[in-house]
Amino acid sequence: MRGCWGEGNPSKSFSFAATSGVVFGCSEAPKVELVDRKIEWSKLFDGSLFSIVRRDESSEAAIRCWKVRSLYDCVSVRKHAQSYWAVRKEFSAPPVSEDVFDVGDGYMCERKMEWIASHSDILVKNASDIEWSNDYKSRFLQDNNVSGGKAFMCRSLLRKLFINSLRTLGTTAVSRDDI
Numbered sequence: 001m002r003g004c005w006g007e008g009n010p011s012k013s014f015s016f017a018a019t020s021g022v023v024f025g026c027s028e029a030p031k032v033e034l035v036d037r038k039i040e041w042s043k044l045f046d047g048s049l050f051s052i053v054r055r056d057e058s059s060e061a062a063i064r065c066w067k068v069r070s071l072y073d074c075v076s077v078r079k080h081a082q083s084y085w086a087v088r089k090e091f092s093a094p095p096v097s098e099d100v101f102d103v104g105d106g107y108m109c110e111r112k113m114e115w116i117a118s119h120s121d122i123l124v125k126n127a128s129d130i131e132w133s134n135d136y137k138s139r140f141l142q143d144n145n146v147s148g149g150k151a152f153m154c155r156s157l158l159r160k161l162f163i164n165s166l167r168t169l170g171t172t173a174v175s176r177d178d179i
Contacts, residue, residue, distance in 0.1 A: 039063060039095055042170070050170035053098040055080075062166035065091075066176045075152065075179060076101035077165055085110045086157045087149040088179065089093040106148025107137050111158045118146045131155045147174050 041049040049065045061082035065072040066103045072094050077086040087101050106118035115125040137151030163169050
């Protein structure tokens with residue numbers, strides 16, 4: 001195939017489905033379809049839902065949802081190599097795909113940094129060793145009409161998962177009160 005990656009134009013490459021290994025042809029940018037990110041829920045001891053979703057060959061996500069009145073309060077923690085980040089959102093029904101956690105707005109964190117963004121622009125960022133309080137996060141989100149990721153004790157949760165594993169999110173080591 002002339003014009004594909006390795007054939008004189010380094011900006012083009014083959015695209016393929018990671019789940020089937022089938023080559024479909026050439027594309028302008030490297031494109032790899034991710035493994036199916038459909039969520040398959042397990043019901044836990046406290047009635048919450050838990051799932052591990054493989055995102056691609058080198059990353060995965062752990063998701064836990066608690067039913068609160070008519071909503072599901074969910075936390076998604078993603079791991080890629082040694083990098084962790086998390087977001088918390090509410091849904092009217094349990095999510096069926098991990099893609100719903102791909103948000104650029106609201107509160108989010110990594111192990112050593114937390115931020116609040118609106119329209120994918122960072123409004124405030126904290127890289128100190130002291131995590132913002134949930135009161136501060138919630139007040140900032142509300143006062144500035146920022147939707148998306150909800151406030152929670154994100155960095156504390158990530159420290160717990162980092163020294164253990166993503167599967168710790170689905171154990172008694174983590175409760176809704178912890179976040």
